[in-house]
Amino acid sequence: MTALTHPKDALFAGERAFPTLAVCEHFAGSEKLINKAMQLQSEHGPVFDITCDCEDGAAAGEEREHAAMVARMINSDQNRFGRAGARIHDPAHPAWRQDVDVIVGQAGNRVAYITVPKATNAAQVSEVIQYIQDAARAAAVDRIIPIHVLIETHGALHEVFSIAALPAIEVLDFGLMDFVSGHHGAIPASAMRSPGQFEHALLARAKAEVVAAALANGVVPAHNVCLNLKDDKIIAGDAHRARNEFGFLRMWSIYPAQILPIVNALRPDFAEVADAAGVLIAAQDASWGPVQYKGELHDRATYRYFWAVLEKAKVTGMEIPAEAKQRFFAS
Numbered sequence: 001m002t003a004l005t006h007p008k009d010a011l012f013a014g015e016r017a018f019p020t021l022a023v024c025e026h027f028a029g030s031e032k033l034i035n036k037a038m039q040l041q042s043e044h045g046p047v048f049d050i051t052c053d054c055e056d057g058a059a060a061g062e063e064r065e066h067a068a069m070v071a072r073m074i075n076s077d078q079n080r081f082g083r084a085g086a087r088i089h090d091p092a093h094p095a096w097r098q099d100v101d102v103i104v105g106q107a108g109n110r111v112a113y114i115t116v117p118k119a120t121n122a123a124q125v126s127e128v129i130q131y132i133q134d135a136a137r138a139a140a141v142d143r144i145i146p147i148h149v150l151i152e153t154h155g156a157l158h159e160v161f162s163i164a165a166l167p168a169i170e171v172l173d174f175g176l177m178d179f180v181s182g183h184h185g186a187i188p189a190s191a192m193r194s195p196g197q198f199e200h201a202l203l204a205r206a207k208a209e210v211v212a213a214a215l216a217n218g219v220v221p222a223h224n225v226c227l228n229l230k231d232d233k234i235i236a237g238d239a240h241r242a243r244n245e246f247g248f249l250r251m252w253s254i255y256p257a258q259i260l261p262i263v264n265a266l267r268p269d270f271a272e273v274a275d276a277a278g279v280l281i282a283a284q285d286a287s288w289g290p291v292q293y294k295g296e297l298h299d300r301a302t303y304r305y306f307w308a309v310l311e312k313a314k315v316t317g318m319e320i321p322a323e324a325k326q327r328f329f330a331s
Contacts, residue, residue, distance in 0.1 A: 041080065188200075
């Protein structure tokens with residue numbers, strides 16, 4: 001019997017793999033909150049990533065100590081799944097290089113990614129990326145550390161396609177609050193929450209540009225926070241609109257109660273997961289030639305779409321039909 005070819009090999013050979021990431025990114029800025037987030041991750045599984053925050057978490061004058069704490073937590077046994085990253089200070093802050101030196105120097109083999117805030121142009125981001133990778137080599141880290149970039153300034157938005165095309169970029173995050181404040185009152189405060197954040201023309205334009213730039217370059221677009229901390233319907237509603245109206249594939253959380261509503265809202269539809277499994281099993285049996293499924297013709301274009309559905313189902317903790325799970329995710 002001919003060995004069955006895996007979807008990744010059949011459908012994406014020779015291409016840069018699109019990152020398969022959790023749909024929720026939870027920010028925590030203190031040791032207590034990072035510890036709490038890691039406990040929740042152990043309970044629910046790696047359905048969300050944890051971003052240990054130096055930018056908003058470190059007290060003035062204590063930046064080195066805070067970065068060392070972040071490195072310690074990333075290295076700890078509590079980081080069971082290896083899905084903890086770090087947001088460093090912005091490139092205009094005197095501590096950003098120190099953050100990199102400490103975190104990469106002490107936890108470079110385990111840090112999941114590094115997030116760069118308040119970038120103003122592609123050249124600046126490129127400089128930060130180079131410094132991070134140089135620090136990794138100096139620490140004998142044998143991998144390219146993934147980079148996430150916050151698009152929250154006029155300059156970054158203007159050069160968003162150039163930023164997305166830089167090496168090692170894994171995620172583009174849209175930073176709503178700083179972006180609104182950068183408009184000097186031209187965008188009202190009501191646009192920092194729904195429905196204004198999705199309907200104000202300047203914000204809709206910015207979000208669409210971020211998503212378009214990310215997806216055109218094989219990068220994951222991540223949506224900003226929801227200001228409501230505890231109302232499941234509001235949180236899930238924001239995640240749903242971000243995904244279905246703008247194409248965001250990931251969203252920030254800033255409070256533990258936001259995590260599961262975001263994950264649940266960004267999961268694929270259960271019926272679509274079942275169809276994805278059925279189509280891909282039939283396609284694999286046909287050596288990835290065209291097949292009929294439920295009276296419809298499918299080929300490589302739909303196979304690629306349905307593979308993305310199955311990958312998203314897996315990272316959001318959904319149950320995948322047994323045969324598809326055994327064929328595609330057994331290793």
